[in-house]
Amino acid sequence: MSGPDLLVLHALRCVGTAGLTRLAATTGLTEPNVESELIDLAVAGLTTRDADFGVWSLTGAGRAADVKRITDELESAAARPAVTAAYDGFLVLNPELLDLCTAWQLRPADGVVIANDHRDPSYDARVLDRFADFHRRAAVVCAELSAALSRFGRYHVRLTEALDRTRAGKLEELADSTSSYHAIWAELHEDLLATLGIPR
Template identity: 35%
Template sequence: MSEELQVLQTVRLKGRPTTDQIAAACGLDSEAVDRVLRVQAEAGRCTRTHGRHALAPAGRDRLRQLLAAERAGLDQSALARAYEDFVAYNTALKSLVTDWQLVDGTTVNDHSDAAYDAGIVERLTQLHTAFREPLAHLAGLAPRLGRYPRRLSDALAKVRAGDHGWLARPLIDSYHTVWFELHEELLGLTGRERVHEAAAGRAG
């Protein structure tokens, strides 16, 4: 599996991540990530500002080349079917996150109702359990997705331990953040565009 592809894709998905954030998402050690980033910076593909990395235009071009090569080696028919299966789980997660943020779809959830929040955490746990097998299947079709089961499980464990920010808080690897990144990966692997999925009500 290409460390270059893993690192560049993680930088794209996260926007301006630190080295440690990239390493955690990729399952690589920080030294390996640093090596890749140094090569990319020397080639004019990545920039670093205040300890955070970003893709330069040349880096985006390189990433597109790597992703195209990856797609060419995958079973697109099987991926398309797996993506259609994913859509139902994605819809369920979108509904769950909306309910976490809004009570009855209108009132901002101030999280003062512990029973209400506990019910949503239980729904998330059930969704996570149901999605294990489909996610393992996706990782079998596209090995680079093999980090997602652990990343989602780690976020869920923190939610269940009482740190509810790990359900949907942005800028950390919350359950919703990791799920969003997984969805982005699947869109890319199957040649779909988020704007078209959003128009069909399937973006999340």
């Protein structure tokens, strides 16, 4: 079980520079708890705050510390084979997710690709229906990951919430906002690369 300090440290490694709201969503901790962890990590020289933008990022030492701790966590849980297998499953799903996000933004009309203005409920329903089908298959990969390392459990929760928000009418929560399904999926991609030590 990763401690809150590692969750915050690793979240910064996966999302890059970020503010408290984003880090709270990623880690599942409250904003005050995130901030408290960030301050402790800053005292240890692992994080730094950009006062102009009010955002946090890792220092070089923080990145090195996360590399070591995440690798140690993976190896001590003997989770590398399971995470590697789940990553293979992720790579099969990834192009389809990007197709679906693209279909949410752009749509075919008379053989031309046009911006989806979301005025055709039947088209949007069709994309959402395929998204729901995709999500069921993504859930399998997420379950494999959280069985291997419990910190991965947040992704399924967050992805489900983003899909629910979209269904409730927040159309930007599928492909467009920083809390969208697409953004969370991209974080998961980054997390898998970081966890397995695969360079981009």
